[in-house]
Amino acid sequence: MARAAARPIWHERSVAPSDWELVQRARTGDHDAFRELVERYQRKIAALALGMxxxxxxxxxxxxxxxxxxxxxxxxFKGDAAFYTWVYRIAYNLCVDHQRRAAKGPQIGLDAEEDAPSARADGPHPDEPFARARDAEIARRVRAAIQDLTPDHRAVILLRELEGLSYAEISQVLECPKGTVMSRLHYARRQLQRRLRELL
Known part of the structure; x- marks a missing residue:
């Protein structure tokens, strides 16, 4: 008697719900759905806010x-833009409002040591302290140079270079034409290059 051919076993893969599906569920009071949206984007929003x-x-x-x-x-939220660009826009506007309210004075930057690589367990290479110091100095100057940009130019650099958003997405976040995004990005890059030329 011929043996029946083995049937392939298909494992169903769970598909993560889209942002729009989570928004729809959150609107009905599903707190877990909104919590998932927060988990998806809180680190990105934190990076933008910290950079600003x-x-x-x-x-x-x-x-x-x-x-x-x-x-x-x-x-x-009408869904005519991506949820994350909508949230970015909220965060950006809050950052700008915060800067307008903040009293002028010295700003507290990140400690340079936080950006330096940790020492290896077998002890540092003789040249490593110098390399680490240089890396820390470069990181400090990059942060300072970005901070010296206007909020609009700072935002476009962070959204493009740090978050990897497209020109169209940045246009939605900043609510300005795509051409304006491109010109701001060009200007911001030139300013950073001028400030950092001696380190490159």
Whole structure:
């Protein structure tokens, strides 16, 4: 008697819900759905806020305020733009408002040591302290150069170079024409290159 051919076993893969599906569920009071949206984008929002404000405490406040405002405004999200660009826009506007309210004074930057690689377990190479010091100095100057840009130019650099958004997406976040995004990015890059030329 011939043996029946073995039937392939297909394993169903769970497909993560889209942002729009999570938004729809969150609108009905599904807190887990909104929590998933927060988990997807909170690190990116924190990176943007930290780049704009250079204060961890302020950046964390912006993250919390961003998602609080997003949750309260879910009914006004029409879906004509991606959810993440909508959230980026909220965060950007909050950062700008924060900077306008903040009193002028010295800003607290990140410690240079946080950007330096950790020492190896077998002990540092004789040249490593110098390399680490140089890397830390470059990182410090890059942060300072970005901070010296205007908020609009700083935002376009962070969104393009750090977050990898397209020109069209940045245009939606900043609510300005694509051509303006490109010109701001060109200007910001030239300013950074001029400031950092001696280190490159």
């Amino acid at each position: 404000l250079r204060s961890r405490e302020d950046a964390l406040d912006i993250v919390q305020e961003t998602f609080t405002k997003a949750y309260q405004s879910l009914d006004r």
